[in-house]
Each structure stands twice: as structure tokens, then as C-alpha cells.
Amino acid sequence: MTHTPLPVLRLRRDATVTDGRIDTPFGVLPLKQLPPGAAAALTALSTRDTADNELAALVVAGDGEGGLMRWHLLHARLAATGLLEHAVTGPDGQIAARLVPRGRGSTALASWPAGADPVPVRLSRFALLRTEDAVLTLQAPGSHLAVELAPAAASLLGQLGDWTKDLPAPLLRLLATAGLLTRADHGPDGLPADSEATGRGPAQWHPLDLAFHSRTRTPAAASGYGGTYPGKARFEPEPAAAPLGDGPRITLDTPDLDQVAARDPSLTQVLEARTSRRAHDDELPLTVEQLAELLYRTLRIRSVFTGSDGQELADRPYPSGGAVHELEVYPLVTSCRGLDPGLYRYAADRHELEHVAVPGPATAALVKEARDAAMMRTDPQVVLLVAARFGRVMWKYETVAYPLILKHVGVLYQTLYLTAEAMGLAACGLGGGDTTAFAAATGRDPLLEGSVGELVIGSRAPEPAESAPEPAAAAAAEG
Structure with a gap:
């Protein structure tokens, strides 16, 4: 990924747009009647990955320059309610990495420092990599956001094992928004220092323990929580009493x-x-x-x-x-x-x-x-x-x-x-x-x-009897 990735976005894929509303796994977002340009931009978001400038062009074509302010307010509302997926493209123009919601919360991108000398970063030691729906996915404990990685981006993970400044800023911004990066502090020797290894809070947790704790105690970070019956569609419930065994x-x-x-x-x-x-x-x-x-x-x-x-x-x-x-x-x-x-x-x-x-x-x-x-x-x-x-x-x-x-x-x-x-x-x-x-x-x-x-x-073993005092001690006690 030596080119500059193009940031694009779309409506989250488990949401649907109907007349005057957006249906999501977590409820309904009502929409007031949209002008033609904003409606065209929302349709584009619901069907494909689209760049910000393309969305702006659709709004201006339908609503004029004055429609941009209303569109930006709707855009901010969609991000605040967790309805946007952000992505960056690879050298082949295909999606290389995508920021996706896995629970409830904002999908607004984190701010990212600009300039010729960015802060060194590396992958958080708590980041979890797994295969989900045939896609490599990174997620931090307690985060409602994950990053899906195509091969073009997955090949860069090795570089994030140590401090680096050399990865594209749009990709790092996605990872940072999902809580997957740690930024370097200055150590006493002037070299980068990792607050995850020195701060008592993060340092005392093993990554698997924190992942278990966060997953089970942060309902907003999970797609389903509590009595959702995940096995009901596939299996019959087991009986209250275990079946008879074969032994006597x-x-x-x-x-x-x-x-x-x-x-x-x-x-x-x-x-x-x-x-x-x-x-x-x-x-x-x-x-x-x-x-x-x-x-x-x-x-x-x-x-x-x-x-x-x-x-x-x-x-x-x-x-x-x-x-x-x-x-x-x-x-x-x-x-x-x-x-x-x-x-x-x-x-x-x-x-x-x-x-x-x-x-x-x-x-x-x-x-x-x-x-x-x-x-x-x-x-x-x-x-x-x-x-x-x-x-x-x-x-x-x-x-x-x-x-x-x-x-x-x-x-x-x-x-x-x-x-x-x-x-x-x-x-x-x-x-x-x-x-x-x-x-x-x-x-x-x-x-x-x-x-x-x-x-x-x-x-229960008998309680040990109290030891008898030594003769000298007994005599002293009597005296």
C-alpha cells in the first residue's frame, strides 16, 4: 500500500433506508423529508462506498450550495448514531480496510495529527485478530468498532508490531478510531515508551482477561447481549436433567x-x-x-x-x-x-x-x-x-x-x-x-x-489439642 489510500464511506450494511426512516438492528432513525440532493447522497451511501467529494457533488447538484450545511448535519447525525462505515482503498482501487460497527455507539472518525513528523504508533497489545465471515477482523476489548482487513492491508500488520510512522494516515486513522493503536510517549532515555506497559491500569491486565471482561461487561460493544437465543434457530434445547449414563x-x-x-x-x-x-x-x-x-x-x-x-x-x-x-x-x-x-x-x-x-x-x-x-x-x-x-x-x-x-x-x-x-x-x-x-x-x-x-x-479432622504449658512456665503463671 504505497499509494495514498482514498477514504470512502457507506451506510452500515445491516441498515436499510425506507421512506422517511432508516431501520437498524438497534432501532429506527426517523428522517424528515429530504431534498433531492440529500436523498440522492443517502441513496448512494446505502448502496456503495462513496467518497466525500462525490456525496457533496450529489447534494450540490440537487440542492445547490446551500444544501451542503443540511447534508453535513445529517452526516454528523448518521455518524453519531453509529450508521456509517468508513473505508480506505488499496492500490487496486478495492477496499483495503473498513471500519465497521459491531455494537452501539458513534462511528465518527477520530482526529488524527497532520504534519510532516507524525507521532510513532504501534498496534495495541490488547488488539484481537480473528476470522469473521471469511474476513480478517481486528477489534479492541470494549470497543464497539472493528476493522476488517483485506490482504492489501493485512500484510502491513507486521510493521505495527513495533513503533512506526510509515503507514498511510487514512489507514492509521481507522485503526485509531477503533482503539487499536497506542501512541508513543517519550521515555526517560528519549526513546518511545508504551503507556500500555507502564501504566498500572493497562499493565496489570492480560489481553485475554481484558477481552473476556470487556466483552461480557460492555453491552454496547456486542451485537447481541443477554437472552437473545442464539442457538434456538439451529438446535433443540437440552433437557434439564442429563440423559442416563451407561454405568451402574x-x-x-x-x-x-x-x-x-x-x-x-x-x-x-x-x-x-x-x-x-x-x-x-x-x-x-x-x-x-x-x-x-x-x-x-x-x-x-x-x-x-x-x-x-x-x-x-x-x-x-x-x-x-x-x-x-x-x-x-x-x-x-x-x-x-x-x-x-x-x-x-x-x-x-x-x-x-x-x-x-x-x-x-x-x-x-x-x-x-x-x-x-x-x-x-x-x-x-x-x-x-x-x-x-x-x-x-x-x-x-x-x-x-x-x-x-x-x-x-x-x-x-x-x-x-x-x-x-x-x-x-x-x-x-x-x-x-x-x-x-x-x-x-x-x-x-x-x-x-x-x-x-x-x-x-x-x-473433618479432630481439632488439635492445646499444648500443655512447660513446667517452668506453669510455675511462673501460678506465682
Whole structure:
């Protein structure tokens, strides 16, 4: 791209012009009756990429010089409401790069310094490059704008890996408008310095973490947000309860909740006493009856019903957005009285354990990982592997689907923590896990059902007795 790119623009391609209005994915922009020149310019914008001087010529031809002021006001209104796409051409006259809206917000171009000595710039370390509709697309976290790149412009990205002044200003202006560039500050040695690497705000974020945070917490930057049903047109909703597995099933005892309520400490006592307990009583391990009670009180499906959207929903002891309840729990048993070691799945609709796998290298890896994460001296008696059936959430929710799953993991952790505390058990939530190891142990497709949390459960080790004072110290105390 050694030539000077020609800036052009057009109406965003998902907008349509009808009599007196522009229909967009985000609503309708009403238009007063336009004079012939302005109407011709708007028609040109809605059908092809057009240069500013060509638009001005259409306006003048229909409305005279006096029509330009009204056209400029309409142009500014279109940009402010995010209805314009800006582009630059390549050496072949074809579009090389295009600034496109991906959400809601202005598409007005950023100001760009003119002059013989421009400021050095380089690509932001947060910029994300991906293929979208067979086109290379760059987007910055939190930005409602993206830049589509044709090969003529994509080949220049390597130059933006370091400070440069040599790229065409119209192209850099598109990238800057989308928030994809960082400008050089002067470092103490006089060389260019990057504020993204030195400022505490940007420096503390990993690009993928910031992209995830911004995508899920900036609704204006996404084309769809919330309950948009992105999967409804392609897939049937998954049932509330997971289908039966192939392994043997173990029916669990059902606790008497009246007796449970009579013996439980108060909620305040449980909240004040709750702590992460990593020490298990290896002489007196957890029993299958205790595990059954814990699972029943925290995870069972109390009822199933059909929502207004046709999706089967569930009621369980902990909350879930939209009542989708996508979480499944797999007890990985090392030592539990009345239950053979191995990996099981808790069938929440039937209060049963389904046998998934016997102990082996894959389950051993999961046990070791949990032991190391909890900093335990011995293997945990039971590891509750929390998995998500992603389609339960992603069928309905867009953009917020995965963070919603993580919120569900959090409330499940607290429900398990408090119930275990009330039962006198040891519970310890873990901060990370390995979905690859989970897939190996369960045989589940990690894109359909993958692990999203882990919590260690066991019998509570006796509290250490207070040490008796040394004789000299005791004598001194008596004195």
C-alpha cells in the first residue's frame, strides 16, 4: 500500500433506508423529508462506498450550495448514531480496510495529527485478530468498532508490531478510531515508551482477561447481549436433567429434612464458623450417607417445568440465571465408607450416583491436582468436580453465557460450603482445574460439557489439642 489510500464511506450494511426512516438492528432513525440532493447522497451511501467529494457533488447538484450545511448535519447525525462505515482503498482501487460497527455507539472518525513528523504508533497489545465471515477482523476489548482487513492491508500488520510512522494516515486513522493503536510517549532515555506497559491500569491486565471482561461487561460493544437465543434457530434445547449414563447406578439414601433442620446450627452460626478446611480425618473417612445428604441438600432437582420459550427448566436449592441449571457434579471418590473408589456422576433428578470410571491414570491426575491445589498432605477423600453442560446456557444467552456459568459455580460453592459446615464436614473450594484431564476421565466432549470448578469434601479432622504449658512456665503463671 504505497499509494495514498482514498477514504470512502457507506451506510452500515445491516441498515436499510425506507421512506422517511432508516431501520437498524438497534432501532429506527426517523428522517424528515429530504431534498433531492440529500436523498440522492443517502441513496448512494446505502448502496456503495462513496467518497466525500462525490456525496457533496450529489447534494450540490440537487440542492445547490446551500444544501451542503443540511447534508453535513445529517452526516454528523448518521455518524453519531453509529450508521456509517468508513473505508480506505488499496492500490487496486478495492477496499483495503473498513471500519465497521459491531455494537452501539458513534462511528465518527477520530482526529488524527497532520504534519510532516507524525507521532510513532504501534498496534495495541490488547488488539484481537480473528476470522469473521471469511474476513480478517481486528477489534479492541470494549470497543464497539472493528476493522476488517483485506490482504492489501493485512500484510502491513507486521510493521505495527513495533513503533512506526510509515503507514498511510487514512489507514492509521481507522485503526485509531477503533482503539487499536497506542501512541508513543517519550521515555526517560528519549526513546518511545508504551503507556500500555507502564501504566498500572493497562499493565496489570492480560489481553485475554481484558477481552473476556470487556466483552461480557460492555453491552454496547456486542451485537447481541443477554437472552437473545442464539442457538434456538439451529438446535433443540437440552433437557434439564442429563440423559442416563451407561454405568451402574447406586440409589442414595434420602435424608429426612425435618430431622436435618432440627439438628442444624443456625445460619448465623454456620456463616461465622465457615472456613476452608483442608485436613481430613483419615481414620474415620466420610460415609456414603453423609455424601448422599450433602448432595441431596445442595444439588437435587426439586422440580422440572417448561418455560415460556419452550426450554425445560429446573428448581434446585441454589439459584441459577433463567433457571437453566447447567451444572453437573462428579464425585471423585478416594476414600468414602460404603462407596468404592472411582469417578461418579450425581444424577440430580433421581438422587443416584452413576458410575463413570474406575480409578486409573486420568482420575489419579485429577486427585493429585486437587491435593496440590488444596495444599493437603494426603489425598482428599472426595473431590466434587463441577462441570457445565454449556448448551443449557448458550442456547439462550449471548455474550454473558460463560460468565453466567461462573456465577453459578460461585453460588454452588457457597451452598456446598455452608451445608458442609452445618454437617460438620470439611470443605475447601479450589481456584483452578484441568478440563483436559476431566475430559480424559469422563469421555465427555469438552465443548459440550467441561469442568468449571472443583471442591474438596471429607470428614473433618479432630481439632488439635492445646499444648500443655512447660513446667517452668506453669510455675511462673501460678506465682
